[in-house]
Amino acid sequence: MTDTTAFIIFGASGDLTTRKLVPALFSLHRKGRLPSGFRLIGMARSPIDPAAFRASLRAAAAPADAAAWTSFEARLDYLRGDPTDPQSLARLEAKLSGAETGDGAAHRLYYLATPPHVYADVVQRLGAAGMVDRRRGWRRVIIEKPFGSDLASAQELNRLLHRVLDEEQIYRIDHYLGKETVQNVLVFRFANSIFEPLWNRNYIDHVQITVAETVGVEHRGPFYDRVGVVRDMFQNHLLQVLAMAAMEPPASFDAEALRNERIKVLRAVRPFEPGDIAGRTLRAQYDGYRQEAGVAPDSTTPTYAALRLSIDNWRWQGVPFFLRSGKRLAAKATSIVIQFKSVPHVMFPLPPGQGIQPNSLAICIQPDEGMHLQFQVKEPGTPAGMRPVDMDFHYANDFGPGAIPEAYERLLLDAFMGDPSLYTRNDSIELAWALVDPILRAWEQPSAPPLLHYAPGTWGPAESGAWLAADGRAWSSDCVRHEP
Template structure:
């Protein structure tokens, strides 16, 4: 993350300021940037919500997410905090918001930036953006930004509707579609690993790589998100956004420069090259599952259908896997396997690049007692690390081969405090760098890719749910997805070490 402070004064308008997202992630990230000296002396955080707060009570509400660890810094931060009680659908409220902004910015100068962050349900994105535009708050375009969280729609048609509403008032360059995965250090390091090291780029292609497996596993169940999750499911919640972003970073061509448009153009090249999933092939290219009761870390946990506020006959998938191909010169015939699931043995996110075996195996069969594929693993969570596994000879008189690892671990090599994903992303919003944010055409291409899967799954509800036990790595159908190609999912590196 860059270390120079944000230069221009700014107003950060947080819609949904009384909600969980603002309290847990957005404001803590802003406070961390302030505490580390990354924010300018002149700025204001203006919370907007229907909750009956005033400035003092809003500050007290926010303070509950920090405890008493940094009272002096928090007190200084609160001098920049204000609150507007408003109904998001009330046109008159935006006039009051404009007045409050102008009052707070009276001494900021002509270069003041404005950020409107919508920490609200997606159903409010369009009406808020529309009312901001009608109130003249989308201007000046070069210094005004709109930040929206996922989910951006629940299918291709709804995304297009939402996006049309956003871009009616704001230009594409003003809209920042946030995906917290792109703020994680290991995810950002994919480009550095690939394009700053001559060791990897020459072998980063179909001649040397057998396949790529991307895993995003969660040990938690649906928790308190049943109202959202029942209408979303794993494919919409994780694959269409998070996993597709990881795939693009692994597969993209080198950018000409580290520039937002150039990087996002290279990602779009990948999206264009992804082989479409036709309805008649959905069965062989995808797998879905729903967790039943099981054991995690020694605790008995209920099945998805027994979770609070979940339909006892729910057909919502809590596990989704896809097999994808990229039809271009670099990746032709290299399968990309993507999987995500809830109530799995551990919370783990990783990208595993599996290399092809050597063309001629000169060693006798008895020497290779632990034959494993040579692979490069990018661990995103819980521990951020890069791990290269390769074969070595064991010490001793006999010729015996076994795997060994070279490991780079962020916590070991960089002792300083690493910024959270939201710190990184909010900093990039404030300096106007869109490199880590999704462009509309990329989101639309991702919806196009998964839409046939959504349609087939909706038309043919699963007859075997629940089909994997909590605490397992998913349903048998997911194992078949790789087994058809004489491959298999490997236990993630972080899980093997725990």
Template sequence: MKTANNQLLVIFGASGDLTGRKLLPSLYELHVRGLLPERFSILGAARTEYSDDEYRAFEKVHIRESLKNREVDEAELDSFLRRVFYLAFDSTRSAEYRRLKDRIRLLQQELQLPDRIIYYLATPPAMYELIPACLKENGMNVAGSKDGWRRVIVEKPFGTSLESAERLNKHLIHIFDEKEIYRIDHYLGKETVQNILVLRFSNGIFEPLWNRNYIDSIEISASETLGVENRGKYYDGAGALRDMIQNHLIQLMAFTAMESPSVFEPEPIRDEIVKVFRALRPYKTHDMDNLIVRGQYEGYREEKNVAPDSTTETYVAMKMFIDNWRWSDVPFYIFTGKKLSEKSSEIVVNFKSTPHQLFAGQCSGGSCNKLIIRIQPNESITLKFGLKMPGAGFTVKQVGMDFRYDSLSKNYLPDAYERLLLDAMLGDSTLYARSDALEASWRLIDPILHHWKEEGAKNLFFYTPGEDGPLEKAKLGMIPKECSCQSCQ
């Protein structure tokens, strides 16, 4: 992996959960692996009063926790923490940014840092417009030298509707260039997700089959065993459609369905992603009831900070279509939910059955041929196919060939944030969402949200925690995960 140029990373919301749980532990791992620039510093900015040393001690605890059972190299950890600085200031007041500007200038002088700065908005979404506006008011959104630059990383959710996403995009583009805006989705930083592109475009055995002629359907899912826990206030205003499908799963669908780019560079890749979103078949009103199932787990309304009459969905299953030459009439099933039977995120490609089934026990109602790309837990790729059972006759049983990433025992499997942070430092936006792709995805999701708002509790189906969602999902016609024939059970 490449090493980025010398630069400064400013983290707004530096005393918050995301910084302690993900950002600084990921930066520490990059430091240990020698992937940070020689002159690279981190300036945390938040309201909480800390000195530099107090903040380092505070975050040292979080980094230790992130290492879990791994041995801690104290010298290495202290070396990394010497890169970390802190400023207590009020990010809601424009006048306060003069202090931030002065601190940045002082660090650049003392540490010989160039005029290259990344701003990371690890803050509540309400600050996504205010902080950039204050940066612009204080002349901090543009570089002061020819070889300098500014970049801004924006966390999800990027808007809560098409209108809010368009407004936020318009606001940011007036402050930064589009190429300087990095809209992060940590799902795209996972190793298995990136390998979708390699699996498809570097293997001649897959790409010729990757179309409507050979694929029966594709399923993209993310299920959790936990409920909303302590996120009731946020989740009750978001729901599964916004929280998981618009932000994560629809991006996985684009990686799965996109055409090969002309070259493996950020903009050609993101061009192909946009084409997928623009080809999505819009839902008509009757489709929203027939091709989408929304559910809520029993007991959700008793959760902390959840309205007692809430109609927020904790489960969504959708059947959608991509109207283009490659995927015409191939159903894409996307589903996600909380308090389900297992924690899992995966992409399942169901290939078509043979035209004529010759053998007893061959999978009925679907093919024995599946490609399963598991994102979590236990990142892996499995190819399933039918083989003869030992003994007399020709009875077919489904078997699998598996590859698990943890089998690469000599290779470190980086966290998603490690990859995405390093990409932003390098100026590689391949795994970040572009404004036109984001707005195109919202055009599909927005009418559904409006429809549900009008319907209220109508067509909201309840399910028992620990099961696989509401029974009404069966009407979408998803293929069972395993063969339905007796010999495959």
């Protein structure tokens, strides 16, 4: 008996399918990791001939291995239709069941790559058409971000999805969790014995998490202007990375154990109260943003934000987590920097006013994936001179260039295998919204701290450095400094 697995993309004429999903699937095909009997059906409303669909995907993927592409391409099909229209779904069902004739199980993975406002409708219609019925095989649905635009809308979307699907059938994607370097945080912490004893308030002064982009809003002006940096980056990616860095060791590498520990971190983050928004948050917009296509000329949407988070548990009490993200910054870099405490007593005869730079560990998530541990060494030829040096690890050096697969590759493979560890559960999404909602609401009030401005190509508003300096700290650029 041979099983079949159909991968159905709704919104298949869009950018995500061409740029991310199909290249990831092709890479899995080349590695022999696609499930047996795999085939892809793309559906969208645009009239596209299946041959033209394949040709456009081939042109975008520019495959080096032509033979592999030819065998992959034979599994790709396109069906014109609207996933919110019952007749289109009936034609899809006929196409799918027409190929599910063998004795084996017939599994289906539906991918919602449509605009978010139709997610609930599509799932309801799939349910009404009996297309998530699990008698012949599993039925899973991957849902792209954004998942809601605030807590109420995320709760409502979860409620509507749960009318049709069990939670175990829902795969909410946050592609940051699919990044090898984010998963490496777990390996680094829990497969080594020397770091975890230091991973707490006794040794760590503070933690910085940065997602910096050099690009502006590009063609996404109208979308971005409604959303802003907190919804686009913090509610999902930054909070999930924070959870990976701060979680307790799970007892097993099991999906629910991992997700439970990440959620415990979000539960322990101290909520933002109206009175502390001014001190714990900072927002800014890059100069020229209001002139971008699709952006309101008087827009107050922030393109940069920095937040100070506290985690109220035994491990992290008193250790601030500074999160920042922005567009049009000086460099593209995503990093977690663990800043250790200063030595308790300096016995070296240092010049007046000079201290010893504390140790730091930079976990560079992208683009130059690696880790850098900074420590002091004695400067040769001086009686007690010292300076910081680095112990460096670059993924490219040890595993070769291109060894790190795209996040979507890992995430799609996990969805085929039924492993939701790196997908976000309903309670996690809602907790994340509950954390950022008060910030978004407070920023809309007349009493809100002012919207700052910054020049493109810088590290954000000058006030951001001063904000951290007032706390006795400074932003780290460790990962940028290490780029080849």
